[in-house]
Amino acid sequence: MSDRPIRRAVYAGSFDPPTNGHLWMIREAQALFDELIVAIGVNPDKKATYSVTERETMLRTITAEFPNVRIGTFTNQFLVNYAKSLGAAYVVRGIRTASDYEYERAMRYINHDLQPNISTVLLMPPREFAEVSSTMVKGMVGPDNWQTIIRRYVPDAVYQKLIQDHQQKKM
Structure with missing residues (x-):
């Protein structure tokens, strides 16, 4: 048994719905850390398409x-405070664009002011995922042939959920 502390990280988002x-x-973050908490950040001021459950x-x-x-889930608290409550020393963030980088850079400094012992790890997804967002995926549901187009942007379980929900709305 190692005396090394557990390397625990939090990757947070709305995941409304999760994308590829x-x-x-x-996948990348869990390979870097002993434990990864994927945390749904609930913003009471925003209307989500999918429930937390x-x-x-x-x-x-x-x-x-x-x-x-x-x-996990957290509501109405700063991500770094949530991470600290879990004993995590890292938060993982994705950067797809230059504007993402600028935002995450500023947030890293604010997070450091709040919790100096929590480090921010930035990951840059490959090109095929750089333009994919939950908002984009939801916006593509409905028009002719949407199922074929959207298939490449979401994991199979999410794809099946989108199909099922769309069929129920048509009834």
Whole structure:
């Protein structure tokens, strides 16, 4: 048994719904840390398409292959404070664009002011995920042939959920 402390990180987002870009981030981050908490950040001022329970279910399904990943939620608190409450020393953030970088750079300094012992780790997804967002995915649902187009942007469990929900809305 090692005396080395557990390297625990938090990767947070709305995951409304989870995309292949989110799954790439999870796959990469879980390989870097002993434990990764994928945390759904709940903003009471924003209307989510999927309930927290639905998002938790989708995340549990798509991360089932990673034994060191667990799913959590937090509401109305700063990410670094949530991370500290879990004993995490790292927060993981994705950067897709220059504007993401500028935002995350500023947040890193603010987070350091709040919790100086928590480090920010920035990951840059590959090109095929750089333009994928939950908002984009939701915006593509509905028009003719949307199922074929959206298939490449979300994990299978999320794809099945989108199909099911769309069919129920048509009834």
